[in-house]
Amino acid sequence: MKSFKLKLVLLLTICFVAFTELNAQEQVLTKYVDPFIGATGEGHTFSGASLPYGMVKIGPDCGKLNANSGYDGDGEIKGVSHVHVSGTGGPPKYGNVLVAATSGPVDIINYGSHRTNESAAPGYYAYRSKEHNIESEYTVTHSVGFHKYTFAKNQKLNLMFDLGSFLAGGDNKKSGEYSQELVGSEVRVISDTEIEGYTRIRWGWNVGDAYTVYFYAVTDKPAQQTGTWKSGKLDKNKKSQFDSHEPVGAYLTFGSNSSGEVKMKVGISFLSIGKAKQNIKNELPAWDFEKVKKDASDIWNEKLNKVVVKTKNEDQKKIFYSAVYRTMLMPVNRTGENPKWKSDAPYYDDFYCIWDTFRATHPLLTLIQQDEQVEMINSLIDIYKQEGYAPDARSGNSTGRTQGGSNSDVLIADAFVKGLKGINYEEALNSMIKNAEVPPGGDERLMGRGGINDYNNLGYVSTDYERAGSRTMEYAYNDYCIAIVAKGLGKDALYEKYINRSKNWENIWNKDIESDGAKGFIWPKRKDGTWSNKWNVHKSEGWSGWLYEGNSWEYSLYVPHDVASVVAKAGGKDAFVSRLDTFFTKNTQSFHPWLNDYYNVNNEPGFLTPTLYTYAGKSYKTNETVRNIIIKNYTSKPDGLPGNDDAGSMSAWYIFNTIGFFPVAGQDVYIITAPMFNEVSLNLGNGKTFKIVANKLSAKNLYIKSIKLNGKFLDRAWFRHEEIENGGVMEIEMTNKPISWDKVLPPSLSTNK
């Protein structure tokens, strides 16, 4: 017995030491995260407090309440609300359960204030209000916003809950832009420390169904006065306001006997008030603000340590870790909070949208957040099982709107070829086939593939449909993804069907079109098979054009499964390289470059294009192109992102390209782009690490001279997932000379079947 005890003590000691060592290995990386990067300008990033994939995102709603993240840099702060997204465009979504802190008399309209100072860190946001002389601090757990208000002892504090407030703007129903609108709201003051209620909103970017955000709020001190309002009418004696499709609110007023500090927990739920209350009980039973703040920071720090980079450039570290941080804000884990059905599957919302995130964000998760990636895919499959389609985008518990292809197909293929466990690939394949075969109907932007009847009957989407060009290009790649999964599951007939359909992009390739020395472009084709004569290769359109957010220069290059075929059609390697040179140099970087330019750094259709040089044997051009784009477009300033961050997509593009390689999403292939860090360690989980070392790296030494992967020299500027999935080392010698050292081209359908 004694011996057993001794063993146990030894074991515990070893565990403790191991645990301490593991923690000791973790660096403090949160200090490099600046949540304000991308928060102004076109980035639209969220600057408030959230956990990774956190349901509650507490942050300021500013000015005219029309910013996508709620935030602007210097306008009035109306208050903080509890649900947000990050980096999105179009009519904003969320901004629910707004709380404003004021002093003086209760004013249910003008409760906003200006900030005299403001700070943010992972899991924390704070500002001081100029007009009201109140210090407001916020931290979070997964589903609870934790508020702390400090005010002068001779002063009053009003906590105003405005359930009629939400983010809105961009309404243009004719072009399909629907601003959020109120469906209803309700509030009850339960006691002098408790308020509960909800706000019910519909529409916004995805034109979604009504969603309801319930809350339960409790303070650490009793209020001296309470009241409510409805439709602009204050009632100081009424304790509740029922839902009559009108905006309601309530307030708690604390006097000087509240010792100048009031804390409040606001539990949020998409199910009910009871669940919101329970979320507080589960996640935040005590009142220690500093501890919760530190816990949030620690959770983020662990996540940030998944990628450790070495460089002496502290500013670069700031850009990098802020980017890593932003890739983990969305989608949102709402497991246990689905008001539409009961399921054992995980439930994620705010895929917003996969058209953005399938290219870089999800492949990044597959490397460093595999469990979450599996959960997200399983939640997509569950949505397919319950509602009929795996979404390309979803927010507020509603699927919509599809941008181009059915890109959940790419996520599934990417997981399949990289061997992710815990996914029912048979069901997943069914969801892909549904996309490919059954028209979404009434609303072609809602789900599945708009115009699929044309695509399946004619081999391309005709000009009868909007986005016919970009849809055709994306559907072809989506079909390739189906083929690959079908083949892997032993379904050869399905493979043949879809691999043939993956060549459909050729049907809109017009070999006679010339532009700036390049010949052959994708081009609008009518239902009768004739080419449109009203078009030009520079034409780039938003929602309703032939190409979605891109031009023919750009989309003609989007054939990720068969770049070799594009190279051939473009006139061979030299012509192709020359075409890429034109593509990347004719870039005026206007405010909305995707409306004017050839290459769009700030939009997703061009994510892969810098790597295409490598497909023509000129990987050094990939190196310099990537380096140029990064230096020109990414900074540590609030406007330091090119275009909307799109749920972390711009950030993920940056991360891959600075650590030295970029994924061809849907394939087990990474193109080496050259690192911008001396050393990178990717924690692949289960104790596996993939290390990238860049020797002699400098501003001038931006080219690759040679690469050793796991001790062996590479004769190719790409590698497969299986070569790194168990960890390893990639050692790269850098040089200042552009050298064509790579011999073997990356795989393409037409050359490497």
Added chain:
Amino acid sequence: MKSFKLKLVLLLTICFVAFTELNAQEQVLTKYVDPFIGATGEGHTFSGASLPYGMVKIGPDCGKLNANSGYDGDGEIKGVSHVHVSGTGGPPKYGNVLVAATSGPVDIINYGSHRTNESAAPGYYAYRSKEHNIESEYTVTHSVGFHKYTFAKNQKLNLMFDLGSFLAGGDNKKSGEYSQELVGSEVRVISDTEIEGYTRIRWGWNVGDAYTVYFYAVTDKPAQQTGTWKSGKLDKNKKSQFDSHEPVGAYLTFGSNSSGEVKMKVGISFLSIGKAKQNIKNELPAWDFEKVKKDASDIWNEKLNKVVVKTKNEDQKKIFYSAVYRTMLMPVNRTGENPKWKSDAPYYDDFYCIWDTFRATHPLLTLIQQDEQVEMINSLIDIYKQEGYAPDARSGNSTGRTQGGSNSDVLIADAFVKGLKGINYEEALNSMIKNAEVPPGGDERLMGRGGINDYNNLGYVSTDYERAGSRTMEYAYNDYCIAIVAKGLGKDALYEKYINRSKNWENIWNKDIESDGAKGFIWPKRKDGTWSNKWNVHKSEGWSGWLYEGNSWEYSLYVPHDVASVVAKAGGKDAFVSRLDTFFTKNTQSFHPWLNDYYNVNNEPGFLTPTLYTYAGKSYKTNETVRNIIIKNYTSKPDGLPGNDDAGSMSAWYIFNTIGFFPVAGQDVYIITAPMFNEVSLNLGNGKTFKIVANKLSAKNLYIKSIKLNGKFLDRAWFRHEEIENGGVMEIEMTNKPISWDKVLPPSLSTNK
């Protein structure tokens, strides 16, 4: 001044006298209503308490909780729940917020009991429980269930709220049959007199989204004990159970000091608990059970007085007024209770479904409940504006499932040709065109017109789609309805387009098919234009066949806009009459006759067929056929309805045919079928009355000899809406001889353009 006052007094006196007289004119008709007619057997009617179109329908949920209305005749009553439908088929819907009254120890599983006696009247339901010795009585306002429990003074009363209970059954997902399932539930005991919470359910017959039924309950006496449960685990100390996607419940226990009687109000809302509470405040502030019961009865009595029939046959009156009562149970007026959007339009739910009710129920409303009919159509148009399609069916705030055509089109055309005011017919026409042009997509049964691409491209729905035959027939009539509205709005090009499409039924008419001496039947056609060779005219199928709930004998006759053309195709009048004779005599009245027989009394596709004799100049055969069907199939017994009442459809068919005429829905035409009452007064509103007098009516005198409409002899067995819309008298001389007295046939497209 004095003179003015005198005038006012005189005016008031006149008004008072007029009012008293009006009330004096009202007969007590509620005594003829037996809510148990149709409640067992195939009728599936609701036997509990509801107001006309009432949101709360409080009634017993019995046995295995798999009856569509909740009711069975003699099994165990689990308890009463607050939301029901009436007369439906397929997997049941609703059965929400169940309350069971028990004595003895709290048992959260076996709380049901058997009834020793049971009674029901409009707005009232009661039974005595055998095991628990409790008298349970229920009455209602629009949104509140009023409970009254009487028990022995030495006894306990437990009021058990089971939020995990709902109606379920018929699950067969492969064939599209989805049983209701729980999404979540929540409950809170607020005080010793208050309980609140909700139950969230999805699916059921229309495979609808999750809907939430909130409640707030208050008793007139304090409970001595309270407790809650979750997932079968009782907790006597816990006051609340939050939503974790599990079934929850709560109870109040009253002891002997509760004086042997406890009353309880249960407010219901589809928005929130606060709204449920407010509904009690608005509708039911006091505690006078007898007054509320009388109010409910008075409201019904006023409605029943819209049709006053004279006959010495009291049993016939009972059948008749019970039928009138059943036509006013659905749809349900949920204005102010829409959780999906805010709108100034009325909101009705439980159109369940218009495929059933467009034929007789809505035309009846247009005569005697015009305000409600306008509101219902406006609610359909608002649903189109908000969600994209006017539903053919809707329940639990979700559109679905379409049976055949897009029959909201017929409602709109019917309202238009009958001159109903207060409808925006331009918007209405847009909703019709949406149905006709835009495929519903992913789920062809959900809304709009399934298979519409085929119909619009080929002129018929091909055998690629289920229900291709019945869809083609119905779409043709729907197109006719569009044409008529378009013409009336001066849109001639639209008229031409759709009037041509209304002839599409001819494309599936196979002139070579013979059966029992009849030649020419509608027949399955493949996409390539060839006829199917695997079919027979007797084949009748349910959900997935070529014809929906009918056979080719039946559907070949469904061309309401051009019966003359069917007569011609069938070989002329004599052949057509002979064909109808065969059709009506080959009727074996099996349990599910629509699976075997030629004519289906109990299903809607045959609603018009008895009147078709009149289109061939043999109106006396219409008289005798209708009379035979009624006598054979309608009784005052609990199984006294042929087939599901389908939200009052069988009842409306009965009402029209016994008062003497039947509407050709969508047209301003009524076919005279011969009355079964000596006198009928229809209150058309605004003081207008249409009276039908049948002189010399008897069991043998079932034929019409002559008709005077507003003093003039008719030479036709039909009339137009405009001839009666301002009231009038139709005097009919009855005879025992079949006479061909009618000369002018009813209008048909091919003969009376």
